[in-house]
Amino acid sequence: MDDVVYIIDDLKTHDYGEFEWLWHPGGTWKKKGADVTVTQGDASVVIRPLYPCLLALSDFVHDYPEDLYWEAISAPTEDLKGTETYYSFHLPGKFDQIKGVTAIILKDSVAQKELPVMERREGKGWIGLRIRNKGKVTDIYINQLADGRLMHSNSWIEADGWVTDAYMFAVSYPEGDNPTEADELFLAYGSALRRDGVSYFASLSKLFFVQKAAGGDLNLWIDGQPYVNASFRSGKRPSRLIVNGEAMHVNYQNGLLDVKYKK
Known part of the structure; x- marks a missing residue:
């Protein structure tokens, strides 16, 4: 990153x-x-x-x-x-x-000489980092409940208002902005990401993904399953949706992009 x-x-x-x-x-x-x-x-x-x-x-x-x-x-x-x-x-x-x-x-x-400033952080069930670098903030969260030690329990955590079952996720945003307006998201081995009752990602199976908005485009890199049936939040309808390098039909409703993809 x-x-x-x-x-x-x-x-x-x-x-x-x-x-x-x-x-x-x-x-x-x-x-x-x-x-x-x-x-x-x-x-x-x-x-x-x-x-x-x-x-x-x-x-x-x-x-x-x-x-x-x-x-x-x-x-x-x-x-x-x-x-x-x-x-x-x-x-x-x-x-x-x-x-x-x-x-x-x-x-x-x-x-x-100028290097990223990294702050160690923790909460209930998670540890993480806040990285400040060149006017950009990246929050990284590592889910202590989803690392394979507690197979008999669910792995949901709440971290700074984010709710997820992912092993790890990260959000990047300009310093001073709200994290919910982030242009970049990364999530590893998770099926959902929510905040204040709003869905930012939902899948029928656990996935890995990177989401980046650039201009009018929304880029998604998705892995972890041969078949993907998931939704991703976008603040506005993108002019183009690119999944794993391929342009796809934009199915956008109520702030969410529905993505069906076969590797």
Whole structure:
């Protein structure tokens, strides 16, 4: 999303153990605060750990440890002919369940100083991020009830007024605007998204999709099922509806686009 790759790790083990994230940077490595900048020639990225968060399954209480630490380790190269330095991101203590979120920020240039500002957020049954970057806000929500741990229960959450059963969703909007006027939506493995009793997405089966409005066009990228029968909210009737790169008939009523699609 906007030149940032978000890596999400849902980890659960049969026994308690120590967790660490290993990085082979392949370039010059510099740590400043929580960020680690890796530079190779004219290319540069910033690795920013945002979670782990320690999960209590019974009540979804989150504890964000402050004593996470990095360690440089020397180890054999892949061809076993020499050694290389890699870096370990440690969690203190032993655990059997961890959720990790790491952002890899792709810099436009080595000299780029302005980076996205990321705020960790949480609510009942969810964790997430609010990212501010160049006048744009993106809210990302990760559903703690839909990650496969509670198969016997439903996975509905309410997050900042949004109601959904999706494993993850994100909404992007200009800073200062209302999220309901968003031009960009992303949803992973969900069947519905609602707010204030208004449907923004509804499907007969769980889908993945990206929705972007550009000019008079509405673009949808949909995956997850061979047959799609779903509706998507649009503030106005689009001049063109493009689904997975194909122009489709615009069936627009009461603020919703009905989409029937076969892969």
